[in-house]
Amino acid sequence: MASSSHMAKWLSLLLLFLLLTAINVFAELKIGFYNKTCPAAEQLVQQTVAAAFANDSTVAPGLIRMHFHDCFVRGCDGSVLLDSTPGNKSEKEAAPNNPSLHGFDVIDAAKSAVESACPGTVSCADVLAFAARDCAALAGNVSYKVPSGRRDGRVSLESEALSNLPAPTFNSSQLIANFAAKNLTAEEMVVLSGAHTIGVSHCGAFTNRLYNSSGGSAVDPTLSPAYASLLQDRCPANSTLSTPIVAALDLLTPQVLDNKYYVGLRLTLGLLTSDQALLTDPTLKAEVDDNAERPGGWATKFKRAMVKMGEIQVLTGTQGEIRKNCHVVNSATGSVLEFGLSASL
Ligand code: HEM
Ligand SMILES: *[C@@H]1O[C@H](CO)[C@@H](O)[C@H](O)[C@H]1NC(C)=O
Ligand SMILES: *[C@@H]1O[C@H](CO)[C@@H](O)[C@H](O)[C@H]1NC(C)=O
Ligand SMILES: *[C@@H]1O[C@H](CO)[C@@H](O)[C@H](O)[C@H]1NC(C)=O
Ligand SMILES: *[C@@H]1O[C@H](CO)[C@@H](O)[C@H](O)[C@H]1NC(C)=O
Ligand SMILES: *[C@@H]1O[C@H](CO)[C@@H](O)[C@H](O)[C@H]1NC(C)=O
Ligand SMILES: *[C@@H]1O[C@H](CO)[C@@H](O)[C@H](O)[C@H]1NC(C)=O
Ligand SMILES: *[C@@H]1O[C@H](CO)[C@@H](O)[C@H](O)[C@H]1NC(C)=O
Ligand SMILES: *[C@@H]1O[C@H](CO)[C@@H](O)[C@H](O)[C@H]1NC(C)=O
Numbered sequence: 001m002a003s004s005s006h007m008a009k010w011l012s013l014l015l016l017f018l019l020l021t022a023i024n025v026f027a028e029l030k031i032g033f034y035n036k037t038c039p040a041a042e043q044l045v046q047q048t049v050a051a052a053f054a055n056d057s058t059v060a061p062g063l064i065r066m067h068f069h070d071c072f073v074r075g076c077d078g079s080v081l082l083d084s085t086p087g088n089k090s091e092k093e094a095a096p097n098n099p100s101l102h103g104f105d106v107i108d109a110a111k112s113a114v115e116s117a118c119p120g121t122v123s124c125a126d127v128l129a130f131a132a133r134d135c136a137a138l139a140g141n142v143s144y145k146v147p148s149g150r151r152d153g154r155v156s157l158e159s160e161a162l163s164n165l166p167a168p169t170f171n172s173s174q175l176i177a178n179f180a181a182k183n184l185t186a187e188e189m190v191v192l193s194g195a196h197t198i199g200v201s202h203c204g205a206f207t208n209r210l211y212n213s214s215g216g217s218a219v220d221p222t223l224s225p226a227y228a229s230l231l232q233d234r235c236p237a238n239s240t241l242s243t244p245i246v247a248a249l250d251l252l253t254p255q256v257l258d259n260k261y262y263v264g265l266r267l268t269l270g271l272l273t274s275d276q277a278l279l280t281d282p283t284l285k286a287e288v289d290d291n292a293e294r295p296g297g298w299a300t301k302f303k304r305a306m307v308k309m310g311e312i313q314v315l316t317g318t319q320g321e322i323r324k325n326c327h328v329v330n331s332a333t334g335s336v337l338e339f340g341l342s343a344s345l
């Protein structure tokens with residue numbers, strides 16, 4: 001008797017487990033998630049990104065940053081790709097994204113390639129995560145496998161981009177807190193900031209270091225005076241984030257994803273307040289030194305941190321949806337409209 005009631009308990013636990021598994025409560029990202037459902041997915045994204053990069057190498061910094069801005073706002077759910085709707089401005093309209101975020105057309109081309117091969121199967125969030133990985137390989141021989149199975153979110157709000165993305169004027173404690181809110185450590189924050197080894201910034205993001213608030217010259221003492229003088233010639237004091245003048249984030253090797261960003265910081269050549277701030281705290285500085293001195297060490301940590309960043313608050317299993325078009329949510333009213341149209345034809 002005792003053993004059969006034991007058995008019944010065991011069986012009900014097993015049933016509960018099977019039920020929970022069936023509704024994907026335990027779903028998590030997996031390397032090769034599309035092995036069976038869309039085996040060509042990652043290759044199609046890679047080919048699209050490689051072709052775009054061959055034409056215009058700025059897609060690499062553009063898409064690595066886009067993945068970061070996706071993950072820090074509502075998790076890596078493709079919310080950064082959604083267009084505004086009447087009455088709701090989306091993330092891409094927010095000052096940290098507009099007009100600087102770019103490469104949306106490359107994501108559209110990659111999504112369209114995977115949709116042709118396997119309709120309704122590969123999420124926009126995964127396409128972006130794959131594309132960012134491909135950009136790292138193209139710009140710097142930094143390759144890693146991307147666990148996938150992300151689902152797309154249905155909400156994108158300008159205000160959340162503003163409140164979640166770190167500002168270029170942040171100091172060390174603000175940067176640490178901003179990344180801690182996403183469960184990333186201070187060391188991972190320094191390692192990921194190394195993405196600033198490629199790409200550019202608009203003048204408006206660093207004129208705070210070149211001029212005082214009344215427009216006079218008062219250079220940030222932690223910025224190389226010679227470099228500051230060059231930057232002053234380039235960037236008028238009234239520059240905004242929309243003024244179409246930019247400067248390289250890594251003066252030493254602006255196009256190569258390598259560890260020279262950290263070497264530049266030690267020479268007071270960091271461009272943003274948030275870059276140079278990595279030297280103002282002993283823990284962060286130790287991480288900068290390690291990355292400056294061990295290129296391979298940084299690359300290994302960068303890959304690991306990119307994978308971890310790519311796992312922030314992901315939607316999996318039956319959560320969210322697989323968007324058909326990365327710019328808009330799959331709308332129930334859309335299919336009613338289609339039905340209405342075809343019914344009236
Ligand atoms: C630590 C806090 C960070 C701050 C405050 C920050 C801020 C910025 C700013 C202001 C720009 C210039 C945008 C423009 O005006 O054109 C920029 C560019 C960039 N950021 Fe960050 N960022 C941070 C971390 C990261 C992380 C974690 C990544 C990726 C892993 C990243 C990747 C990039 C890339 C690749 C660019 C160049 C974009 C381009 O050339 O289009 N950043 N960042
Ligand atoms: C997909 O295939 C790769 C290569 O064989 C393997 O490493 C990976 O674990 C597979 N993933 C899944 C979810 O089947
Ligand atoms: C090539 O890059 C330029 C921008 O540098 C862009 O305007 C153009 O559309 C790209 N062409 C293709 C075929 O991707
Ligand atoms: C805007 O987005 C919020 C959050 O998803 C939603 O509750 C609200 O209904 C949306 N408003 C409009 C006008 O789309
Ligand atoms: C690329 O990186 C791998 C290890 O990550 C290394 O073995 C290889 O030599 C590198 N190739 C080049 C061209 O730098
Ligand atoms: C960073 O700025 C915040 C807000 O102004 C301030 O409270 C904090 O003390 C500053 N931290 C450092 C290390 O300067
Ligand atoms: C960080 O980790 C805590 C504890 O595991 C979890 O509750 C929280 O949702 C995580 N936050 C993010 C942004 O992933
Ligand atoms: C800031 O600019 C004003 C106006 O040009 C100037 O009078 C003042 O001396 C500057 N302050 C510093 C600290 O350089
Ligand atoms: C910004 O300043 C420059 C001179 O430095 C001037 O030519 C330009 O008209 C100003 N732009 C605005 C929008 O005030």
